[in-house]
Amino acid sequence: GQQLNQSPQSMFIQEGEDVSMNCTSSSIFNTWLWYKQDPGEGPVLLIALYKAGELTSNGRLTAQFGITRKDSFLNISASIPSDVGIYFCAGPRPNFGNEKLTFGTGTRLTIIP
Amino acid sequence: EPEVTQTPSHQVTQMGQEVILRCVPISNHLYFYWYRQILGQKVEFLVSFYNNEISEKSEIFDDQFSVERPDGSNFTLKIRSTKLEDSAMYFCASSESGVNSPLHFGNGTRLTVT
Numbered sequence: 001g002q003q004l005n006q007s008p009q010s011m012f013i014q015e016g017e018d019v020s021m022n023c024t025s026s027s028i029f030n031t032w033l034w035y036k037q038d039p040g041e042g043p044v045l046l047i048a049l050y051k052a053g054e055l056t057s058n059g060r061l062t063a064q065f066g067i068t069r070k071d072s073f074l075n076i077s078a079s080i081p082s083d084v085g086i087y088f089c090a091g092p093r094p095n096f097g098n099e100k101l102t103f104g105t106g107t108r109l110t111i112i113p
Numbered sequence: 114e115p116e117v118t119q120t121p122s123h124q125v126t127q128m129g130q131e132v133i134l135r136c137v138p139i140s141n142h143l144y145f146y147w148y149r150q151i152l153g154q155k156v157e158f159l160v161s162f163y164n165n166e167i168s169e170k171s172e173i174f175d176d177q178f179s180v181e182r183p184d185g186s187n188f189t190l191k192i193r194s195t196k197l198e199d200s201a202m203y204f205c206a207s208s209e210s211g212v213n214s215p216l217h218f219g220n221g222t223r224l225t226v227t
Contacts, residue, residue, distance in 0.1 A: 040221075042218030042219050042220050042221050043156060043204070043218050044218070045217075048215065050213075099146070099161035099168050099169045099211055100169055100171065101146075101148075101158060101212050101216060102158070103155045105155050106155055
């Protein structure tokens with residue numbers, strides 16, 4: 001089946017640092033989604049990307065839909081303690097009528113005091 | 114802001130028992146989903162439900178699983194005879210118009226099978 005690979009698997013950074021993570025696939029996606037999951041909670045949508053090359057911001061978060069449609073990155077600027085969590089990329093398989101969202105392997109972000 | 118609510122937050126059951134996980138999706142949403150997340154792993158699709166029927170299911174969603182929308186507001190996942198490997202977080206989600214609109218997830222039910 002389709003796999004979304006995220007890197008890095010985990011990050012340990014200091015508060016105030018910028019963060020960059022990415023997501024790659026062997027197959028083309030027509031939509032890229034970035035979710036954040038806090039401990040004990042469900043995933044929350046951060047950014048949705050619908051067009052190849054699209055660059056979208058949401059506050060301190062910026063995400064881009066790669067022009068090959070096989071990758072996406074998420075940047076977080078000036079990290080704060082509440083940024084801690086697991087970040088997942090996700091996307092629907094690009095087949096008509098398909099309702100399955102495939103999630104990536106996740107990047108765990110930890111802020112070192 | 115409207116949200117997806119799930120009950121219970123934690124369910125412990127013995128192997129072989131039946132469990133029902135409950136969800137109340139956002140009221141104007143038409144598409145409903147169950148996902149699961151085994152501890153430390155990624156979120157996996159189980160099933161999608163639209164217009165009172167299953168629209169897609171994964172290979173995980175075998176005959177021991179079933180879903181129902183019994184009364185127009187609740188959306189349930191039943192596991193008929195639980196196995197140890199069913200232990201996971203189960204997330205319900207809903208969306209207005211399928212996967213091309215934002216999916217809103219509940220906070221999950223942690224199922225522990227002993």
